[in-house]
Amino acid sequence: MTTASAGGRAKKQVSAEVRREQLVAAALRVMKKEGIAAATTRAICAEAGMPHGAFHYCFRSKRELYAALLSTDMNITFGEAWPTVVPTADPADSIRTLLRAYWSTVQEDPETQLVLSELVNLALREPELSELPRWEHRTYLEKVVSHIERYADEAHLELTVDVRALAEMVISALGGVVSSWLSHRDDAVALRTLDGFAAAFATLTRPRRAG
Incomplete structure (x- = not known):
């Protein structure tokens, strides 16, 4: 699925499921490098290259993230x-x-x-x-x-x-x-x-x- 960007180029939409997988992978990377305590929602989104709001779009809580991990x-x-x-x-x-x-x-x-x-x-x-x-x-x-x-x-x-x-x-x-x-x-x-x-x-x- 694609949408038109401001410059007229097609921009691919990323599904919520794919974003979830990307955030889980990013959380794991942060935890492996810096420990669980360092894996704040902001740090996870930064590692995934997503805006901070993406986390709560994909997960209702960190508990859900931990379950996915x-x-x-x-x-x-x-x-x-x-x-x-x-x-x-x-x-x-x-x-x-x-x-x-x-x-x-x-x-x-x-x-x-x-x-x-x-x-x-x-x-x-x-x-x-x-x-x-x-x-x-x-x-x-x-x-x-x-x-x-x-x-x-x-x-x-x-x-x-x-x-x-x-x-x-x-x-x-x-x-x-x-x-x-x-x-x-x-x-x-x-x-x-x-x-x-x-x-x-x-x-x-x-x-x-x-x-």
């Missing part, structure tokens, strides 16, 4: 790894492939993980933001449940534990590995730990019985 972590998926997972392979190998695929995205951008961890801690301390961590966890849990169900279906496996219980284990394992790695930054230790979790999770599966 927390969704960044949930958008890390195992999707790119699926083509490399062979359904007939040993479950430990396949699960290791999926966990390492997630890990590679974390390893590429540790600063984002630091910001997201700080955001969760902030929300836990602020009554008006306290619902955000619960919302993030519920949403993330549903995504992991869907990944597990997809893998079990494609690999013709059944679980020996409830799928949601296993999803909670996966989330706890990934969160723990990320938290530890942010402290020690030893890639080899993180990978060995993930591989250990993959082997453990594989013991909670078995071949699906016929019929």
Whole structure:
């Protein structure tokens, strides 16, 4: 969609959704460089190259912005790894492939993980933001449940534990590995730990019985 500018040239209109995405990206950049406290609405709009009023056009509050930022972590998926997972392979190998695929995205951008961890801690301390961590966890849990169900279906496996219980284990394992790695930054230790979790999770599966 375009409109005519004062000089007669066509000016492209940017949708509210695109502006939201640009503001979220700008907020993340500000937070990575200067910390969460520095991410005022004015600083975020300046980073995005937008007038200050654009923020309240796209977000009703900073709470909405924080929710959008927390969704960044949930958008890390195992999707790119699926083509490399062979359904007939040993479950430990396949699960290791999926966990390492997630890990590679974390390893590429540790600063984002630091910001997201700080955001969760902030929300836990602020009554008006306290619902955000619960919302993030519920949403993330549903995504992991869907990944597990997809893998079990494609690999013709059944679980020996409830799928949601296993999803909670996966989330706890990934969160723990990320938290530890942010402290020690030893890639080899993180990978060995993930591989250990993959082997453990594989013991909670078995071949699906016929019929």
